[in-house]
Structure formats: structure tokens, C-alpha cells
Amino acid sequence: MDGVLFNSMPYHAAAWMRVLSEYGIPFGEHDAYMNEGRTGASTICEYFEKYKGRKPTDMEIDDIYAKKSLYFRGISRTERIPHVGELLTMLKHEDKKIYVVTGSGQKSLIETLDHHFPEIFEREKMVTAYDVKIGKPDPEPYLMALRKADVTADKAVVVENSPLGVKSGSAAGIFTIAVNTGKLSDSVLYSYGADVVFPDMESLIKEYGTIFKHRDRQ
Numbered sequence: 212m213d214g215v216l217f218n219s220m221p222y223h224a225a226a227w228m229r230v231l232s233e234y235g236i237p238f239g240e241h242d243a244y245m246n247e248g249r250t251g252a253s254t255i256c257e258y259f260e261k262y263k264g265r266k267p268t269d270m271e272i273d274d275i276y277a278k279k280s281l282y283f284r285g286i287s288r289t290e291r292i293p294h295v296g297e298l299l300t301m302l303k304h305e306d307k308k309i310y311v312v313t314g315s316g317q318k319s320l321i322e323t324l325d326h327h328f329p330e331i332f333e334r335e336k337m338v339t340a341y342d343v344k345i346g347k348p349d350p351e352p353y354l355m356a357l358r359k360a361d362v363t364a365d366k367a368v369v370v371e372n373s374p375l376g377v378k379s380g381s382a383a384g385i386f387t388i389a390v391n392t393g394k395l396s397d398s399v400l401y402s403y404g405a406d407v408v409f410p411d412m413e414s415l416i417k418e419y420g421t422i423f424k425h426r427d428r429q
Contacts, residue, residue: 212313212320213247214372214392216295216328220247222287227254230279236262244393247373250314250346251276276316291327292392294412298370299331301419309336310356312369312379314347316340335359348375348403353383368422370415374403381405388422390415 213219224243231238236258246254252272259267267275302309311324311332320339324332336359338352345351357364369380369387374395380387381404389405390412391397397408407422409415415422 212311212315212324214292215370215390216292216311216324218290218292218392219287220244220393222283223247225286226279226283229282230275231258233278234259234275240394244395245374245399247393248314248347248371248376248379250340250343251279251316252340253314253346289323289327292390292412294416296328298412298416298419299328301416303331308360308362310360311337311339312352312356312376313338314340314352347373348378348382350379350382350384353380353385357383357385371405374399377403377405386422388415 213223220243224240227243228238228240238258242258246257249257255267255272255275259265259271299309309331313320316339317323321332321334321337338355338359340346342355343352353369357367360367364384365386367385369376369383369385370390371377371380371387372390372392377387377389377400386406387404389397389400389408391400391408391410397410400408409418
């Protein structure tokens, strides 16, 4: 969702950097983009163990994530990724099954999607932080989406933007497109398993026929 549907990663990065600095944990913009797609709890655990040599308590996880969410809401603006609406409309008109696979745990998620992409998404066609035990970069979220959609990996396409999301989709055996809307090089996305990398959604739309029609024939 973040970085694919919404241009929200700069605000997430700023919120994560602020809250973790309060706990004496170094966390820069590069860290934010490299960990994009991971659940909040997983990010907190990863950096606590790395810099404090221990696991955080459940209370610490809850407190940190609550603060991070508060900081994010205070600075964020909901901006759609340019041209993503066109891609979604094309998929909808061709009666494709459209699933959101996100590490987000926002309680207002479906309302936000309905407001900005009316009649595109359905709650039962979502995999969120509340649905998974492990999350990205594990293949679990995308394998769960395949089961919900009742399709095999060779009939699906993942559109991602983050290294961990790309790794998750690729590990699930799905053809994985990366749209580089962030601050990392294309080579990072390829190294995590992207089958193809586009600089923006407009470029993906231009190749839409080739990519999606090819998947339909398999």
C-alpha cells in the first residue's frame, strides 16, 4: 500500500526516525526504506536486538508503535501515487482479482482505500498486519493472498516497491514487478528478487499489455 498506492513513505520514515531516536536507536532514512513493508512490531524487534542486545517487551512495542502512529498522523498527507488509479481501473475493467497485501495495521485502512479508490477494494480481499504471524519479507502474506483468491502463483502478479515486499512476493513464487517510488537504487530491488523494475506507474501502464496478457496465457 505505502509506496504503491500512496506516497506515504517519506512520512513513515520521518515518524520512525523520530520515535526510535527517543529510545537511543540509530534509524535513518535508508533504514526506513529498506524495512518498508515489515510489520511495526517486527521493525521494533529488529532494531532493539541490533542496538540494545535484547528483545523489546510487549509494552515497549505497543508504546513505540503508538507514538510512531501519532507522529505519522501529525505530519502525513494522503497523496496517491501518480497513475496508480489508471492501473487499478484497467485491472477492474478486465475483472482481475485485486488484493492489497500490506504490513499496515491501520484501523481505518478500508475507509482510506474506499475514499481514494472507490469501488476498487474489498475487505475480504486484503491481507494486513492483523492477518499474518510473520509478515514480509516472509512469503506468508502473499501465500495467504493466493489462498484467499484461490489462484496459483503462476496466475498472479505482484506489484511492489520495497525490497522486503519484493522478496516476499518472489519467495511466494509469484512474478514480481517493482515500481521504484522510493529512494533506493533499482539494483537493490533486483537483488531482492524483482523480475522487472519500472521507474514509475506510468511506465508500468505502457507495458501493461505485455506483462498481464502474458500471465493470462500461462
